[in-house]
Amino acid sequence: MSNIREVARLAEVSVATVSRALQQPELVSVKTRNKVLAAVKQAGYQPNLLAVKFRSGKSHNLVVLVPTVANVFFARVISGMQEAAQQRRYSLLLGNTMADDKAEIAYARLVQTSQADGLIQLRAFDPFASLDMTTERLPMVNACEVLDKAPCPVVTLDNRAAAMAMTEHLLSLGHRNIAMIKGPARSPLTRDRVAGYRDALQAAGVAFDETLLCPGNFTLQSGHQATMLLLARDQRPTAIFCENDEMAIGAIQCLKQHGLKVPDDISVAGFDDISFAAFTDPPLTTVAQPAEEFGRTAVNLLIDILEQKLTLLPKVILPFELVLRGSTGPVKTSELVSDTPAVHLT
Amino acid sequence: MSNIREVARLAEVSVATVSRALQQPELVSVKTRNKVLAAVKQAGYQPNLLAVKFRSGKSHNLVVLVPTVANVFFARVISGMQEAAQQRRYSLLLGNTMADDKAEIAYARLVQTSQADGLIQLRAFDPFASLDMTTERLPMVNACEVLDKAPCPVVTLDNRAAAMAMTEHLLSLGHRNIAMIKGPARSPLTRDRVAGYRDALQAAGVAFDETLLCPGNFTLQSGHQATMLLLARDQRPTAIFCENDEMAIGAIQCLKQHGLKVPDDISVAGFDDISFAAFTDPPLTTVAQPAEEFGRTAVNLLIDILEQKLTLLPKVILPFELVLRGSTGPVKTSELVSDTPAVHLT
DNA sequence: ACAACAGATGTAACGGATTACATTTGAACT
DNA sequence: AGTTCAAATGTAATCCGTTACATCTGTTGT
Numbered sequence: 001m002s003n004i005r006e007v008a009r010l011a012e013v014s015v016a017t018v019s020r021a022l023q024q025p026e027l028v029s030v031k032t033r034n035k036v037l038a039a040v041k042q043a044g045y046q047p048n049l050l051a052v053k054f055r056s057g058k059s060h061n062l063v064v065l066v067p068t069v070a071n072v073f074f075a076r077v078i079s080g081m082q083e084a085a086q087q088r089r090y091s092l093l094l095g096n097t098m099a100d101d102k103a104e105i106a107y108a109r110l111v112q113t114s115q116a117d118g119l120i121q122l123r124a125f126d127p128f129a130s131l132d133m134t135t136e137r138l139p140m141v142n143a144c145e146v147l148d149k150a151p152c153p154v155v156t157l158d159n160r161a162a163a164m165a166m167t168e169h170l171l172s173l174g175h176r177n178i179a180m181i182k183g184p185a186r187s188p189l190t191r192d193r194v195a196g197y198r199d200a201l202q203a204a205g206v207a208f209d210e211t212l213l214c215p216g217n218f219t220l221q222s223g224h225q226a227t228m229l230l231l232a233r234d235q236r237p238t239a240i241f242c243e244n245d246e247m248a249i250g251a252i253q254c255l256k257q258h259g260l261k262v263p264d265d266i267s268v269a270g271f272d273d274i275s276f277a278a279f280t281d282p283p284l285t286t287v288a289q290p291a292e293e294f295g296r297t298a299v300n301l302l303i304d305i306l307e308q309k310l311t312l313l314p315k316v317i318l319p320f321e322l323v324l325r326g327s328t329g330p331v332k333t334s335e336l337v338s339d340t341p342a343v344h345l346t
Numbered sequence: 347m348s349n350i351r352e353v354a355r356l357a358e359v360s361v362a363t364v365s366r367a368l369q370q371p372e373l374v375s376v377k378t379r380n381k382v383l384a385a386v387k388q389a390g391y392q393p394n395l396l397a398v399k400f401r402s403g404k405s406h407n408l409v410v411l412v413p414t415v416a417n418v419f420f421a422r423v424i425s426g427m428q429e430a431a432q433q434r435r436y437s438l439l440l441g442n443t444m445a446d447d448k449a450e451i452a453y454a455r456l457v458q459t460s461q462a463d464g465l466i467q468l469r470a471f472d473p474f475a476s477l478d479m480t481t482e483r484l485p486m487v488n489a490c491e492v493l494d495k496a497p498c499p500v501v502t503l504d505n506r507a508a509a510m511a512m513t514e515h516l517l518s519l520g521h522r523n524i525a526m527i528k529g530p531a532r533s534p535l536t537r538d539r540v541a542g543y544r545d546a547l548q549a550a551g552v553a554f555d556e557t558l559l560c561p562g563n564f565t566l567q568s569g570h571q572a573t574m575l576l577l578a579r580d581q582r583p584t585a586i587f588c589e590n591d592e593m594a595i596g597a598i599q600c601l602k603q604h605g606l607k608v609p610d611d612i613s614v615a616g617f618d619d620i621s622f623a624a625f626t627d628p629p630l631t632t633v634a635q636p637a638e639e640f641g642r643t644a645v646n647l648l649i650d651i652l653e654q655k656l657t658l659l660p661k662v663i664l665p666f667e668l669v670l671r672g673s674t675g676p677v678k679t680s681e682l683v684s685d686t687p688a689v690h691l692t
Numbered sequence: 693a694c695a696a697c698a699g700a701t702g703t704a705a706c707g708g709a710t711t712a713c714a715t716t717t718g719a720a721c722t
Numbered sequence: 723a724g725t726t727c728a729a730a731t732g733t734a735a736t737c738c739g740t741t742a743c744a745t746c747t748g749t750t751g752t
Contacts, residue, residue, distance in 0.1 A: 001460075003738060014702045019740060029700065049459040051738040054400035055707055061439070069421045069428070070621070078415050082442040086449075091456065093407070094440045096428040103432070110437065113395040114347075220625050253625045275416070279566050279599045281627055349708055360732045365710060375730065397708035401737050 002043040011039035022047070061091050061116040062302060063107050067099040067123050067145075071218065072274040073244065073291055074122060077144060080295025081120065088303050090117075099123060105130050111138045118302045124188050126151065139305050143298040145189045153305070155297045155316045159189055162287045162320040163196030163241075166269050169285075169322060170239045171204045174331035175267065179212040179237035181226045181247050193243050193271070212237060216247050223250025231258055238266060238331045245270035245277045248284055252327065263329030273323050282326030290318050348389040357385035368393070407437050407462040408648060409453050413445040413469050413491075417564065418620040419590065419637055420468060423490060426641025427466065434649050436463075445469060451476050457484045464648045470534045472497065485651050489644040491535045499651070501643045501662045505535055508633045508666040509542030509587075510549075512615050515631070515668060516585045517550045520677035521613065525558040525583035527572045527593050539589050539617070558583060562593050569596025577604055584612060584677045591616035591623045591632055598626055598673065609675035619669050628672030636664050 008015045013032060020027045021036035028036070039045075053059050064081060066074050078094070085092050093116055095107035108127035110116045118139035121127065124147045128138050143155040170178050180197050183190040194213065201208050211233075214226035223242055227250065230237055242248035248270030252262050262268050262282055270277060273288035297316055304310040354361045359378060366373045367382035374382070385391075399405050410427060412420050424440075431438050439462055441453035454473035456462045464485035467473065470493045474484050489501040516524050526543050529536040540559065547554050557579075560572035569588055573596065576583055588594035594616030598608055608614050608628055616623060619634035643662055650656040 004740095005738080015739075016703080016741075017701060020701090023740080027700080032700080046455075046458050048400075048738060049461050050396075050400045050403070050405055051460075052740080053461075054394075054396045054737090055739055055741095057396070057707080059396055064440075069415065069424050070418070072416070072418060072421075075415045075418075075421050078440070079442055082415070082440065086452075091439045091461070093437045094410075094424070094428065096425055106432075109392075110395075112392050114397075115395050115399075115437070220621055224625075249622065249625050253627065256627050275566055276595065276622055279570075279595050281599065281602055350710095351708080361709075362711075362733080363731055366731090369710080373730080378730080394708055397737095398710080400707090401709055401711095403737075 001048070002045045003048065004045070007036065007039045007043050007045045010043055011035045057114065058306075059114060059116055060089065061093050061110075062299065063093045063095055063110050063116045063119040065095045065097050065104050065107055065119065065121045065123065065127065067097060069094070069096050071246070072276065073272045073289070074144075076274075076291035077122065077295040077298075080292030081299045082295070083292070084296040084299035085303075088300070090299070090303060097123075101125060101127075101130075108138075117306050120298045120302055124148075139302060141298045141302040141305070143294050145187060148188055153301050153310075153313045153315065155294055155301065155318065157289055157294075157318050157320050159192040160196035160199065162271070163193035164200045165196075165320075165322055166241060166271070166285075166287055167197045167200035168204075169324065170241060170267060170269065170328060171200060171206065173239075173267065173328060175239040176206050176331075177212070177235065177237045178239045178241060179214060179230050181214045181216045181223055181240060181242040181251065183216060183218050183243045185215060190243060197241065216243065218244050218246060220246045220250040220253075223247030224254045225250075227251040227254035231255075231260075236266070239269070239328065240266060241269045243271050245272045245274045245284060245286055248286070248327070249276065249280055252280055252284075262327050264332065267328040267331075269328055277323075278325070280327065285325045285328040286323050288321040288323045293318055347394070348391045349394065350391070353382065353385045353389050353391045356389055357381045403460065404652075405461055405463055406435065407439050407456075408645065409439045409441055409456050409462045409465040411441045411443050411450050411453055411465065411467045411469065411473065413443060415440070415442050418592070418622065419618045419635070420490075422620070422637035423468065423641040423644075426638030427645045428641070429638070430642040430645035430649075434646070436645070436649060443469075447471060447473075447476075454484075463652050466644050466648055470494075485648060487644045487648040487651070489640050491533060494534055499647050499656075499659045499661065501640055501647065501664065503635055503640075503664050503666050505538040506542035506545065508617070509539035509589075510546045511542075511666075511668055512587060512617070512631075512633055513543045513546035514550075515670065516587060516613060516615065516674060517546060517552065519585075519613065519674060521583075521585040522552050522677075523555075523558070523581065523583045524585045524587060525560060525576050527560045527562045527569055527586060527588040527597065529562060529564055529589045531561060536589060543587065562589065564590050564592060566592045566596040566599075569593030570600045571596075573597040573600035577601075577606075582612070585615070585674065586612060587615045589617050591618045591620045591630060594630055594632070594673070595622065595626055598630075608673050610678065613674040613677075615674055619667075623669075624671070626673070631671045631674040632669050634667040634669045639664055 004015050004018050008018045017028060018036050021033045025033055069075055097103040104127040108131055111119050120141050122144045124145045140152040142150045142152055146154040146156045198208050214229055216222035216226050240251050242251055248268050251268050255262055255266055260266055270284045270286035273286045277284040277286050350361050350364050354364045363374055364382050367379045371379055443449040450473040454477055457465050466487050468490045470491045486498040488496045488498055492500040492502045544554050560575055562568035562572050586597050588597055594614050597614050601608055601612055606612055616630050616632035619632045623630040623632050
């Protein structure tokens with residue numbers, strides 16, 4: 001690979017002139033510039049950007065920590081990141097961490113060792129916290145699943161309000177016996193969605209029943225399994241609110257396998273509005289999140305920090321939207337009579 | 347950030363000794379090593395890997411060009427890549443290119459400018475070909491959708507045989523009027539799958555009908571749209587073979603919306619075996635591809651080339667598997683009588 | 693004709709780690 | 723004690739582009 005000295009030799013100028021001709025063309029004469037450009041062409045010269053990065057101390061890389069790219073929602077977030085990063089001439093180093101703390105800490109080291117300038121975390125975990133930090137805090141943005149008191153800017157959505165809105169929708173259809181299939185117990189995201197669900201129940205004067213909360217892990221399978229448990233109950237729920245669409249799709253399949261009709265027998269709602277949500281049978285009622293916008297915002301925020309265009313650490317809250325499709329419907333009157341004696345007796 | 351000189355000063359040794367103590371511990375005395383390690387700790391020293399990479403000329407980064415990460419199949423491929431890359435201590439620079447040649451060429455420049463050591467392309471396009479190459483060929487591996495005469499190792503699957511196998515399955519169920527929803531026309535992948543489909547028809551003595559080939563673009567929507575066109579025909583197909591699962595899911599939804607039963611009225615088959623395939627109603631019959639294995643193999647191959655563990659350029663062909671689920675079934679006898687007079691008349 | 697000054701170009705230091713080569717240290721042996 | 727040799731360590735060059743500073747060239751004004 002030819003280097004700048006080779007070009008300088010061919011153009012019969014100094015290396016400084018070559019560098020200037022390519023960086024700030026207005027600083028060299030037209031004649032020299034042409035000579036240099038000709039030499040560049042002749043030598044097939046490509047500046048070694050590893051050298052440029054080394055000298056400048058900036059890698060122009062961003063680490064992205066994703067619990068799993070196989071999740072359709074995260075895939076959309078990554079698309080958005082990609083778009084923003086490309087526009088601002090940064091590259092993304094992808095870390096598919098399977099939500100493993102150790103793996104995330106290993107990726108965080110890319111920032112510590114100057115291989116990346118900053119990090120975007122899509123999970124409620126601070127990988128820098130466990131790094132022996134003699135230095136100051138490294139640049140980071142936390143998006144989607146955010147830490148309660150993140151030491152960095154966050155991009156999130158009012159999960160509590162969103163879950164409340166969806167629960168209110170189900171309540172308005174007459175459902176009183178609403179199950180929720182949650183995410184992993186420790187996640188603040190899950191906690192907030194459960195809180196929103198409880199808010200809505202409370203506002204409607206419906207008693208909260210802890211046993212209607214089923215653990216899941218955001219996969220199709222876990223939605224299926226949780227639904228099996230719900231169907232085994234003495235008193236079946238009339239609606240199931242899943243914390244993401246994958247689990248909702250798993251739930252719908254389980255219900256059908258047991259000969260139940262959605263929404264006639266049981267309503268199902270999801271969260272995220274992945275592309276498949278509009279293609280289930282019936283189409284899935286869900287909470288739409290602006291996934292790509294999450295990605296774009298997180299990247300732009302991080303780059304703003306890196307380029308010092310930002311002084312304070314903002315908290316961006318993106319809007320959600322209730323998408324009502326066919327998987328939720330009014331509770332059956334027969335259900336009210338047969339399955340919920342409490343209502344009948346009052 | 348402290349550097350190696352700082353550590354050398356603290357440990358009262360030379361920078362060379364510090365470097366050796368950290369790289370090849372057997373070359374320094376135990377006493378010195380301990381002094382150095384203490385100094386490293388005290389200084390909070392982290393080697394600047396940008397400097398290491400610059401000096402070594404190896405970035406230990408690989409560019410991955412993906413048409414779209416939002417596609418579930420590619421998401422799985424990326425997971426596999428990630429896994430292999432991490433094991434061999436490489437990082438992945440993700441390029442979500444939307445199948446845009448210009449974007450891909452831009453990413454290819456990362457390799458040309460030493461920011462990445464090699465490139466993995468998941469599409470049938472050579473981004474290096476359009477780069478003014480005074481130098482030799484840059485390291486690349488082509489996987490999944492491969493070029494006909496790729497100037498590099500490829501990892502692929504016998505798409506022709508796979509499509510033939512699935513078509514044979516449909517033929518064995520009595521279907522004679524089998525539509526195919528294709529991918530983009532120019533893709534060799536699509537061409538091969540169409541060829542396999544034709545092979546099977548020919549072997550079974552069934553006439554090939556060009557109008558049964560519908561263009562699609564691998565999205566849910568395109569599967570839906572193509573199916574609309576098929577349903578508008580005078581003579582409806584009794585089976586639809588889609589070149590990926592997303593399109594098959596779109597097709598199933600469309601059929602249901604028109605009051606048709608799958609597979610009783612029309613059978614549907616897909617390709618890829620994405621996680622959602624097992625959760626459709628009915629579950630989707632499809633061709634399983636070892637997606638993660640594609641990713642792992644591509645990465646390992648590329649790294650082998652980079653580390654010169656490979657002399658010739660191999661072509662790896664991974665196995666496929668027919669996954670028979672509920673979306674395909676025997677053709678209805680009534681169909682044979684009413685809808686396919688050609689069969690009746692012979 | 694000369695001073696003053698801007699514009700163009702060159703020289704060399706710099707960034708941080710690695711490593712070839714040179715030098716020192718110390719142990720083992722006669 | 724002196725020689726030999728291996729082990730340990732140090733010195734300085736190197737990777738490649740950028741840029742502060744120095745120098746040179748040519749123009750303008752008096």
